[in-house]
Amino acid sequence: MSTENSATGTGTGTAPLPPMHCLRHLEPGPPRLAALPTGTPVWLVSRHADVRQVLTDPRLGRAPLYAPDAPPLSTAPNMLDDPQSMLNIDGAEHQRLRRTVQRAFTPRAIARWKPWVASVVESLIDELIDHGSPADIVSTYTRPLPVVVISRLMALDNLDTKRLAHWSDHALSTTAYSADAIRTAMADFAAFGAEVIAERRANPGDDLVSSLLAAAAEDGSITEPQLVALVIGLVVAGHETTMTSLGNALVYLLEDGRDAWQRLASDEDSAAAATEQLLRAVPLGDARERTPGLLRRTMEDVEIGGVVIPAGSVVAADINTANQDPAVFTGDLRTELFSPLAAPLLTFGAGPHHCLGAWLARMELELGLHRLARRLPSLRMVATAESIDWRLGLLTRSPNSLQVTW
Known part of the structure; x- marks a missing residue:
């Protein structure tokens, strides 16, 4: 899809694309200079050990990317560029x-939610079966599952899912929407976040937003714009990664990974192992639609992978390539799907900015795959992967729809 067409905001495409588990930005190697779409020089880091250093080394940070002397990073605004x-x-x-929200996302806290999340999974599968075959697994399962979960945790049970999809797509746009359309959507989304905060201050409850506000009040130094950014950030992050990963995983499992479907149904441990490998090997985004990785900026000269990167440089940690670094990960999904990881996956980042919701996403994926395979052992795609309608022009890439039968 051309840039001109994607700028209309359709964000879709059916042109053949490489299999998602084969998408890489470059072959792993020493840091090398390239350029962002804005023309800003960027050091591309792709080896697993080097990427982990970029994400954990305190001499590289996110805040310096938005300092007064920082070079331009993107051609259009998106949620990730909000300095607040x-x-x-x-x-x-x-x-x-981070302390205002992290208590709600510890492994122990997530484990307490497991029976309820399992009940949501089973309910959605019941509705899918009642709908009958064929069906769109995206609209009936991969999209509503994480939306229901994060909505319940944040007590947003009346959230308009169409508005949520609109906000999320604009928040994560690269080329799908114009800059003006993104700004308008983000202003509307921020107004929604402010309304939720005001309502929860007036009527606090046993939910994530109320807990966040209580912690912020106790701290006393968190600004209102930061609170709004936290709330709307949780809404997007709470469903986008799971929705994308689950949809992409099903594309792989119902095509190239068809032989693994029965084992996924057998027990949760197998599903847990497969989830880790799928999160590692199936990228969340398309390299052609996004910046080349998680960006940081050096605050002093830093040696990475034998290369000295000067102070003030923009560095891109290519997690997709690092997650498939052949020096660390041998074999492929066909042989390693149920094997323990040889090294930590980097899909959720590492270091201080490691994704807060990583354990929740894992649990939703494990339960979502295991229960679906158990209930629908004959599930298969109606069409080929080449004819899938994809969400394009965004930081994430997943099916808009996926027709399945059983």
Whole structure:
């Protein structure tokens, strides 16, 4: 799809694309210079060990990317560029913001939600079966599952899912929408976040937003724009990764990974192992539609992979390539799907900005794949992967729809 067409906001495409588990930005190697779409020089880091260093080394940060002397990073605004976002704050201030929400996302807290999330999964599968075959697995399963979960956790049970999809797509746009359309959608989304905060202050409850506000009040230094950014950031992050990963995983499993479907149904441990490998090997985004990785900026000269990167440089950590670094990960999904990871996956990042919702996403994926395979052992795609209608022009890439039968 051309840039001109994608700028209309359709964000779809059916042109043949490489299999998702084969998408890489480049072959792993030493850091090398390239350029962002804005023309800003960027050091591409692609080896697993080097990417982990970029994400964990305190000499590289997110906040310097938005300093007064910072070069332009993107050609269009998106949620990741909000300086008020926790993602773009480092050090003690970042840790303070992170503490306001991290207690709700510890492995122990997530484990307490498991029976309820399992009940949501089973209910959606019941509805899918009642709908009958064939059906669109995206609209009936991969999209509503994480939306229902995050909506319930944040007490947003009346959330308009069409508005949510509109906000999320604009928040994560690269080429799908114009800059003006993105700004308008983000202003509307921020107004929604402010309304939720005001309502929850007036009527606090046992939910994530109320807990966040209580922690912020106790801290006393978190600004209102930061609170709004936290709330709308949780809404998007709470469903986007799971929706994308689950849809992409099903494309692989119902085509190239068809032989694994029966084992996925056998037990949750197998589903847990497969989830880790799928998160590692199936990228969340398309290299041709996004920046080349998670960006950081050096605050002093830093040696990475034998290369000295000067202070003030923009560095891109290519997690997709690092997750498939042949020096670390041998074999492929066909042989390794149920094997333990040889090294930590980097899909959720690493270091201070490691994704807060990683354990929740894992649990939703494990339960979602295991229960679906158990209930529908003959599930298969109606069409080929080459004819799938994809969400394009965004930071994430997943099917808009996926017709299946059983």
